[in-house]
Amino acid sequence: xxxxxxxxxHRQTQTLSPRLQHAVRLLQMSSLDxxxxxxxxxxxxxFLEVEDGEGAEASEAPTAPxxxxxxxxxxxxxxxxxxxxATPAADAIAAVEExxxxxxxxxxxxxxxxxxxxxxxxxxxxxxxxxxxxxxSLAQHLHGQLNVLPLSERDxxxxxxxxESLDDDGYLRxxxxxxxxxxxxxxxxxxxxxxxxxxxxxSLDPAGVGARSVAECLLLQLPAIDCPETRSLAHAIVSDHLxxxxxxxxxxxSRQLGExxxxxxxxxxRIRRLDPRPGWRVGSSQVPYVVPDVIVKKVxxxxxxxxxxxxVPKVRLNQVYAKLFQRHRTPGNAELGAHLQEARWTLRxxxxxxxxxxxxxxxxxxxxxxxxxxGPMAMKPLGLREIAEEVGIHESTVSRVTNNKYMATPMxxxxxxxxxxxxxxxxxxxxxxxxxxRGLIKDIIEAENPEAPLSxxxxxxxxxxxxxxxxxxxxxxxxxxxxxxxVDRRRRVA
Numbered sequence: 001x002x003x004x005x006x007x008x009x010h011r012q013t014q015t016l017s018p019r020l021q022h023a024v025r026l027l028q029m030s031s032l033d034x035x036x037x038x039x040x041x042x043x044x045x046x047f048l049e050v051e052d053g054e055g056a057e058a059s060e061a062p063t064a065p066x067x068x069x070x071x072x073x074x075x076x077x078x079x080x081x082x083x084x085x086a087t088p089a090a091d092a093i094a095a096v097e098e099x100x101x102x103x104x105x106x107x108x109x110x111x112x113x114x115x116x117x118x119x120x121x122x123x124x125x126x127x128x129x130x131x132x133x134x135x136x137s138l139a140q141h142l143h144g145q146l147n148v149l150p151l152s153e154r155d156x157x158x159x160x161x162x163x164e165s166l167d168d169d170g171y172l173r174x175x176x177x178x179x180x181x182x183x184x185x186x187x188x189x190x191x192x193x194x195x196x197x198x199x200x201x202x203s204l205d206p207a208g209v210g211a212r213s214v215a216e217c218l219l220l221q222l223p224a225i226d227c228p229e230t231r232s233l234a235h236a237i238v239s240d241h242l243x244x245x246x247x248x249x250x251x252x253x254s255r256q257l258g259e260x261x262x263x264x265x266x267x268x269x270r271i272r273r274l275d276p277r278p279g280w281r282v283g284s285s286q287v288p289y290v291v292p293d294v295i296v297k298k299v300x301x302x303x304x305x306x307x308x309x310x311x312v313p314k315v316r317l318n319q320v321y322a323k324l325f326q327r328h329r330t331p332g333n334a335e336l337g338a339h340l341q342e343a344r345w346t347l348r349x350x351x352x353x354x355x356x357x358x359x360x361x362x363x364x365x366x367x368x369x370x371x372x373x374x375g376p377m378a379m380k381p382l383g384l385r386e387i388a389e390e391v392g393i394h395e396s397t398v399s400r401v402t403n404n405k406y407m408a409t410p411m412x413x414x415x416x417x418x419x420x421x422x423x424x425x426x427x428x429x430x431x432x433x434x435x436x437x438r439g440l441i442k443d444i445i446e447a448e449n450p451e452a453p454l455s456x457x458x459x460x461x462x463x464x465x466x467x468x469x470x471x472x473x474x475x476x477x478x479x480x481x482x483x484x485x486x487v488d489r490r491r492r493v494a
Contacts, residue, residue, distance in 0.1 A: 023349040027356060027397070030404035031291050031311045034353075038313050038346075046336075047321050047343035051314040137283035138170060138209075139163055145204045158189055158197035162210065170209040170279025171217070172198065208278035215242050221274045233259065233267045245271065248489045292408035294361040296372065303372055305362045307354055308408070315350070317343055356393065360401045363390045364419050371419070372409060376439030381423035381431050424470070437463070437470060438478045445484055453490040 026034065042048050142163045146156060161183045165174045176194040183189050189197075202210040202220055211217035218238045225231040236257060237245055244252050245268060253268070254261040275281065292308050322343075325336055364387065370378035384395045384402075391398070402416035423431040444462055448454045454462070456479065460472045484490075 023345075023352055024400065026349045026353050028400040028403060031293055031406075033404075035311070035313070038315065038350075041342070041346055042315065045339050045343050045346075047318050047325075047340050048315055048346065049318045051316050135283060138166065138168070138279050139283075141282045142166075142201065142204050142209065146200075149200070151200075154185060154189075155197065155200070157185060158183055158193060159200050162194075162197050162201045166201075166210065166279065168279050169277045170206070170211070172210055172212050206275070206278040206281045208275060211278075214276055215239065217276060217278065218271065218274050221278075224274075225270060230267055230270060233257065233263070234271050237264075237267065238271065248491075250491075290406050290413055292406045292413050293357055294405075295408045296361075296365055296410075298372075298410075303365050303369055305358065305365050307358055312354060313350065315347070317347060356391075356397065357401055357405060359391045359393075360387060360398060361407060361416065363387045364407075364416065366390075368419050371435075372411070375411065377436050377443075379419070379421065379433045379435040379439070381433040382420050383422070384420060424468070432468060434478070437468060438482060440466075440468070441475060441478050442482055442484070445479070445490075448490075451491070453487045455487045 026037075029037065042050070143160065146159050146163070149156075151159065161179050162172065165179055165182075166172055176191060176198065180189045180191065180194050198210055204210075207224060208217040208220045211220055215238055219235065222231055222234055222238070225234060237253060241253055241256060244256070248268070250261050250265050250268065253259075253264045257264060291311055293311055294305050295308050296303055296305055298304070322340060325333070325340060329337070364382070365372070367382055367386070368380060370380065384398045388395045388398045402420070405416045406413050407416055418435070421434040424434060424437065425431060440463065441459060444454065444459055456472050456475045459479075460470060460475050463470050463475070479486075
């Protein structure tokens with residue numbers, strides 16, 4: 001019969017401390033996520049503050065991640081007391097308040113005028129946010145055009161219902177019958193009235209708005225084509241042969257329309273210049289541009305790496321608050337103690353984050369100097385293990401550092417992972433990177449005859465003639481990574 005006993009056993013295990021876990025989370029963040037996290041920490045932690053700028057150095061290297069939003073601007077103004085930040089908007093406000101260009105009464109009349117873009121704050125002074133441009137949405141843009149049309153109240157109401165039902169692309173996805181019920185007019189709107197309201201909206205700017213399909217969107221933009229013959233042929237292609245247009249099947253279009261292939265190809269090119277998403281032209285969301293973490297420059301014949309000043313946060317520990325807390329610390333202030341510990345961890349981990357990024361970037365540049373000098377064809381095979389051994393960190397750390405981190409080079413802004421690729425052995429026994437092969441494939445396709453483009457199999461044979469044995473499916477994968485279309489879609493008609 002089994003017996004139960006209690007034994008003590010010593011065992012060693014590896015665990016990450018809370019500070020190291022916090023450091024790992026910061027390290028794998030992108031620059032945008034890191035800046036957002038830091039703004040959030042600054043807003044709720046009283047022991048962290050934005051450093052005051054000193055002289056020209058502060059003006060040359062602004063803390064862009066902290067000041068790229070109204071919230072970040074308010075934090076900087078409150079941290080600096082609102083007196084040390086000079087901006088064109090602030091200069092304009094100061095000029096108005098000092099009486100430049102008119103007396104006090106004229107300024108009051110000017111600010112009270114509804115045509116001026118500036119507003120008065122509640123305390124009687126201008127705010128920097130009042131000088132910011134307000135983005136106009138697609139619905140506001142269309143409503144503004146409807147307001148100047150000579151329409152009755154009923155027609156205007158129906159047109160506004162159509163406008164409010166458009167999606168971000170500018171398309172109407174809701175059936176007109178449902179819109180008639182939504183309008184809630186007495187007597188109820190019939191289908192003919194809704195179609196008239198839809199045509200009014202479709203006549204507004206931008207052209208193509210209010211369409212219910214891609215074909216209708218393109219048809220609404222065809223009047224912009226000046227040549228009547230081109231416009232007529234484009235109308236026939238969009239109305240009856242849209243699948244062939246999407247497949248770039250010029251031969252089939254030429255047979256079905258009875259037109260020369262060269263003319264059909266020219267008309268198809270003109271159709272492709274139309275906008276299938278007209279709603280994006282107005283009120284589109286701000287594009288999140290990539291901000292490089294490190295910058296590579298050639299100084300006196302040597303490639304040097306430096307951190308991008310725009311992403312390095314100017315934050316510090318508020319020593320006054322920290323000393324006051326340490327002097328008057330009581331058991332009931334556990335929450336403030338946690339904030340102080342978080343502030344110290346944040347500063348230490350921020351320093352560690354940028355130090356690790358810089359060390360990894362320098363190691364990459366030392367091994368890929370040929371790429372910086374000669375381009376993608378000179379890229380060497382590189383693995384995470386090589387960089388980890390050189391820097392003295394784990395491979396997983398290198399993977400976190402290279403994820404969503406970017407380097408500004410003379411070849412463009414590239415992700416750090418771009419510099420890593422496995423070795424591929426050529427016929428002469430030398431190692432070649434996948435990046436170099438992709439660059440060679442791109443050069444081969446750019447040099448091909450547009451009337452007789454090369455298939456993936458033909459590209460594979462050309463690579464084999466140069467001593468690079470690559471499978472056809474690998475060539476296809478690399479071509480798709482380069483966002484190059486297949487041979488049928490690259491073929492042009494003379």
